[in-house]
Amino acid sequence: MEIIRIEGIAKSYGNHQVHQNLTLSIERGECFTLLGPSGCGKTVLLRLIAGFETPDAGRITIANTVVTDPAAGIHIPPDQRGLGVVFQDYAVWPHMTVFENVAYPLKIAKRPENELKNRVMEIVEMVGMKGLERRLPSELSGGQQQRVALARALIANSSLLLLDEPLSNLDANLREEMRFEIKELQRKLNVTVLYVTHDQEIALAISDRLAIMDQEGKVRQIGNPWEIFERPADPFVFNFMGIANFVPVRRAGEAYLVGNGEQIIPWEPPKGDAPKWIAGFRPSDVQIAPQGAGLRGTVKRASFLGAMMDYLIEVDGAHLRTSIETHEAVARGLMFKEGENCVISFRDLLWFNADSLAEVVKQ
Numbered sequence: 001m002e003i004i005r006i007e008g009i010a011k012s013y014g015n016h017q018v019h020q021n022l023t024l025s026i027e028r029g030e031c032f033t034l035l036g037p038s039g040c041g042k043t044v045l046l047r048l049i050a051g052f053e054t055p056d057a058g059r060i061t062i063a064n065t066v067v068t069d070p071a072a073g074i075h076i077p078p079d080q081r082g083l084g085v086v087f088q089d090y091a092v093w094p095h096m097t098v099f100e101n102v103a104y105p106l107k108i109a110k111r112p113e114n115e116l117k118n119r120v121m122e123i124v125e126m127v128g129m130k131g132l133e134r135r136l137p138s139e140l141s142g143g144q145q146q147r148v149a150l151a152r153a154l155i156a157n158s159s160l161l162l163l164d165e166p167l168s169n170l171d172a173n174l175r176e177e178m179r180f181e182i183k184e185l186q187r188k189l190n191v192t193v194l195y196v197t198h199d200q201e202i203a204l205a206i207s208d209r210l211a212i213m214d215q216e217g218k219v220r221q222i223g224n225p226w227e228i229f230e231r232p233a234d235p236f237v238f239n240f241m242g243i244a245n246f247v248p249v250r251r252a253g254e255a256y257l258v259g260n261g262e263q264i265i266p267w268e269p270p271k272g273d274a275p276k277w278i279a280g281f282r283p284s285d286v287q288i289a290p291q292g293a294g295l296r297g298t299v300k301r302a303s304f305l306g307a308m309m310d311y312l313i314e315v316d317g318a319h320l321r322t323s324i325e326t327h328e329a330v331a332r333g334l335m336f337k338e339g340e341n342c343v344i345s346f347r348d349l350l351w352f353n354a355d356s357l358a359e360v361v362k363q
């Protein structure tokens with residue numbers, strides 16, 4: 001059953017159209033992520049749902065109540081929408097201590113002092129802020145302020161949480177820990193989470209379903225993390241979900257040749273009769289060897305990244321990247337130097353029409 005329904009939303013600032021005819025549904029109890037490049041309209045959409053902005057057209061329904069519908073003159077104010085919200089700029093009240101900030105929603109709800117204290121301490125501990133209850137926001141780091149904002153959104157026990165990049169100011173370890181916490185909490189309390197980020201890794205880890213938006217605010221694909229990663233709807237999604245190689249392939253009779261050379265790509269040919277294709281694959285889907293079957297190429301750049309080796313390889317004018325675990329590279333004699341010859345083969349490969357890719361490369 002859906003808890004949020006967004007229908008035909010349009011929103012412009014001056015002559016900049018951020019959203020046009022956007023339609024999306026979020027199911028009760030799921031963690032749904034909006035993932036898209038910076039400036040694509042994620043925060044604007046959250047502000048529309050929360051009621052801090054009004055759309056030019058369209059309708060938003062939360063738990064069967066229409067909260068926004070400009071055509072019908074409906075606009076329910078934010079505090080009556082029953083939402084827990086963490087904004088990207090982690091707005092915490094500067095004149096209140098950590099304790100007071102977190103306690104605020106319970107104070108407004110007039111909860112008894114005893115319950116309030118216990119709940120605040122519980123949540124403060126959960127977000128790793130124990131011992132800092134008496135501090136003012138000006139005495140906290142950006143990441144600590146973000147945790148206060150998160151604690152304040154969690155404490156109200158609302159069944160719907162809107163989280164806009166709530167972990168962006170945390171260091172890598174804490175971010176990882178907190179994303180598990182959010183997921184855990186979402187399951188335990190059976191709340192619906194609408195999560196907004198441009199971080200692919202977080203989106204894949206935390207989501208039941210995610211929507212990928214492009215620069216124009218258009219939803220390119222909705223699916224579970226596995227579908228988005230393994231079955232990208234188009235090159236934009238593929239590219240956005242990690243580093244992708246896009247290698248031009250041209251058709252010559254029955255053969256499909258890589259770059260400007262005569263080597264046949266060692267993969268099942270595409271379906272369709274276009275003359276030009278793009279082979280898309282991730283660096284981890286390329287195998288490199290000193291010799292054997294596959295495409296012959298040259299190592300143009302070898303980068304040691306600690307756990308991984310990253311190679312840039314040229315094959316007949318086409319460039320592609322491959323990555324291999326350093327342990328494996330050492331154990332199997334695959335530590336290449338720049339200028340050395342190599343042979344590559346594929347573990348996985350997707351075909352894209354060369355025309356549809358042109359549109360993606362431009363972004």
Ligand SMILES: Nc1ncnc2c1ncn2[C@@H]1O[C@H](COP(=O)(O)OP(=O)(O)OP(=O)(O)O)[C@@H](O)[C@H]1O
Nearest residue numbers: 013018037038039040041042043044045088197198
């Ligand atoms: N109040 C406003 N007035 C004018 N333009 C705005 C306003 N709010 C947002 N915009 C513009 O709308 C577009 C979408 O902004 P938004 O904040 O939703 O992006 P975002 O997807 O959240 O990006 P990020 O990942 O960087 O947070 C941007 O081009 C932004 O400049």
Ligand SMILES: [Mg+2]
Nearest residue numbers: 042043044088
């Ligand atoms: Mg934003």
